[in-house]
Amino acid sequence: MIGDGKDGEIYKVADDKVVKYFFKEETHQRELEAMQIGQTSSIMPRLYEFGDNYIVMEFVKGISLARHMKRQGQIDEDMTKKILFVLDEFKRLGFTRWDTEVRHMLMNEEGEFKVIDHKRAFTSDSPVPTKLFKGMKKFGLTGEFLEHVKNLNPELHYAWKKLK
Known part of the structure; x- marks a missing residue:
């Protein structure tokens, strides 16, 4: 197990x-x-x-985003792009839950994310990734992440601020 x-x-x-x-x-x-x-x-x-x-x-060989944040103590712009890609994929797939917990985002050996635990993909509905933010807050990285989002996708950043 x-x-x-x-x-x-x-x-x-x-x-x-x-x-x-x-x-x-x-x-x-x-x-x-x-x-x-x-x-x-x-x-x-x-x-x-x-x-x-x-x-x-x-089986995804690698580490969770939570463990990565704990070890690195930061989120850079490249990591933010990868996280935003995950969120965009949720939308593209038709999931109504556009959020995940940082412990469910697994970074494989190539540095790409695989996301596990999708039981709420169609039963939860949140336009703001609150669980993701909560996990980042635990490591003091929400502000850093949102600054990168602001640079990469100002419209999304504005929408999240408005709905938060």
Whole structure:
């Protein structure tokens, strides 16, 4: 077992694969739907197999955005671009939740993000990434991130300030 939570447990079954076992069928179905729709995106772990209450998916080798922020103590403009790409992908995929927690954004060995835990992709609706901001605030990096957003996408920055 490499992880567990209130919704299930995750086991590494090969160097490049994990199986996520779900306690509830409803949670399994919601996550599976998002994973299937997300297979056209580079931010989604590859889906290999699924069955009753389980999903076999890509094991992402790397670290979470939370751990990266803790180690580095900063977010640069390049990292901000990658985060904004993730948020844009959520919209492109048709997810209504355009947000994620910093611990669910995993940076692979190539420095690109893969996002896990999509059970609320279609059940939450937030135009401002409040969970992302909350995670950044924990490391004192929300202001730095928003300054980069202001430089990269002033319209988005304005919209977030207006709605926050």
